[in-house]
Amino acid sequence: MARPRKFDEARAVDAAMEAFWAAGYEATSTQDLCDATGLGRSSIYNTFKSKHDLFERALARYMERKNGELAALLEGELPTRQKIRALLQRVIDEECADDADGRGCLVVNSCVEVAAHDPSVAASLERDYGVRLEALRAVIESGRRAGDLTGDRDARTLAHLVIATIGGLRVSARAGVDRAALEAVADAALAAF
Amino acid sequence: MARPRKFDEARAVDAAMEAFWAAGYEATSTQDLCDATGLGRSSIYNTFKSKHDLFERALARYMERKNGELAALLEGELPTRQKIRALLQRVIDEECADDADGRGCLVVNSCVEVAAHDPSVAASLERDYGVRLEALRAVIESGRRAGDLTGDRDARTLAHLVIATIGGLRVSARAGVDRAALEAVADAALAAF
DNA sequence: CACCTTTTGGATCGCTCGATCCAATACTCG
DNA sequence: CGAGTATTGGATCGAGCGATCCAAAAGGTG
Known part of the structure; x- marks a missing residue:
């Protein structure tokens, strides 16, 4: 082995993730990636196959991080319904944060900007969706067994609903909807439980 | 007056709209716009100030069209609740159509891809959101007065919920969720009414 | 300490980007 | 019918794109 x-x-992947998150895939240039990571072109192309490859790594890293946060919340002590509400509240807080210059969620952004034209990324997003779906479904089902949740709607459907609500809140936030309205939407969406 | x-x-705006809709703002080149419209560069730049200007016109055209369709549906004869369900169903049909190569909705796409970095487009999207919100709020309120809808949730909040649900369905569809699951989500979302 | 492999910075590749310019064209109007 | 003007096609602009290449640098290994 030679020079380390x-x-x-x-x-580097983390830094690239921030760049893609802030500007989107197309709008992030290799120069932006150099600036964000502090690396030279050579180091980047020597380590990653291409901009696209680096993006996939960055997206995977983002999913890993977010799914970790989700798991932590779902494993907590709150009643099931409040876990879901807290999850939605977290999304609203992220979207409305003063320092979050509207970058939103890299997964949602990628679903909209990248997935349709990039089968590899689409597959990755679909897999990730499955992970989140299963985590939510399990929590909903266990909450139901514990008598925590009384409705009789299919747990899997409710899990889909939670994910869709998150996506909807994020899109609405980008359209300029204010925090109070988003919180009212989150409350209303819980009516299905 | 000279050469006409x-x-x-x-x-031309319609054709440009299709191009932006299919590929997104960043990924649509001026050459793509020439191909889509059948015009030369000169004609495009002579008629529109820039790619950005043409995009704003195309987006406005899209909003006009979509809001027309929304108004037509909301003015129909269906019971209010079924109007909302039909609206959601239309979204699902669009997203799941075999020939719709995943282009989704230009408004949602623009909220995610463009709004954060483009104040002018953001303002346009916010205005459009207001139009849709008001149309839905009015229908919900009139349905309630007619005894068509029995819940007591704020009509404006329900209107926000409908829009958010549409956004959520569209994002989920991009993530690979199948039609049956989307329809179950649409049904569940109606629980708030 | 010198060799050898890997990394590094930076010049450079061919290409495409959005945008501009100009001469040729074609139509209206006096 | 000729003068004048707006439109058109196409060449071209400088800049930036993603990606590659190469010589210089650096540190582990004998």
Whole structure:
């Protein structure tokens, strides 16, 4: 082995993730990626196959992080219904945060901007959707068994509904809807439970 | 007055709309716009200030068309609840259509891809959101007065919910969710009414 | 300490981007 | 019918794109 790397690959992926998150896939140039990671072109192309490859790694990293946060929330002590409400509230807080210059959620952004024209990314997004769906379904079903949730709607459908509501809140936030309205929507969406 | 135009400006905007709709703003090149409209660069730049200007016209045209369709549906004879369900069904049909190569809805796409980095487009999207919100609110309120709808949730909030649900269905569809699941989500979302 | 492999910075590749310019064209109007 | 003007096609602009290449640098290994 010869000259070792001067940088941490995971840190580079994280930095790239921030760049793609802030501007989207198309609008992020390789120069932007150099600036964000602090690396030269050579290091990037020596480590990753292409901009596209780096994007897939960055997206995977984002999913990993977000799914970790989701799992942590769902494993908490709250009653099931309040777990769901807290999840929606977290989304609203993210979207309405003053310092979040409207970058939203990389997964949602990628579903809309990238998925249709990129089968590989689409497959990755579909897999990730499945993970979130199963996590939510399990929590809803266990809440129901515990008598925590009384409705009789299919747990899987409710899990789909939660994910769709999150997507809807994020799109609405981008359209300029204010926090109070988003919170009212979140409350109303819980009527299905 | 001299040499007259050989093309119809509105048709050109329509063609550009299709192009932006299919590929997104960033990924649509001026060459794509020439191909889609059948015009030369000169004609495009002579008629529209820039790619951005043409995009705003195309987006406005899309909103006009879609809001027309919405108004037609809402003015129909169906009971209010079924109007809403039909609206959601239409969205699902659009997203799941075999020939719709995943282009989705230009408004949703633009909210996610463009709004954050383009104040002018953001303002346009916000205005359009207001139009849709008001149309839905009015229908819900009139349905309630007619005894068509029995819940007591704020009509404006329900209108927000309908729009958010549409956005959520569209994002979910892009993530690969199948038609049956989307329809179940649409039904569940109606629980708030 | 010198060799050898890998990384690094930076020049450069061919291409396409959005936009502009100009000469040729074609139509209206006096 | 000729003068004048707006439109048109196409060449062209400088800039930036994603990607590649190469020589210089650096540190582990004998």
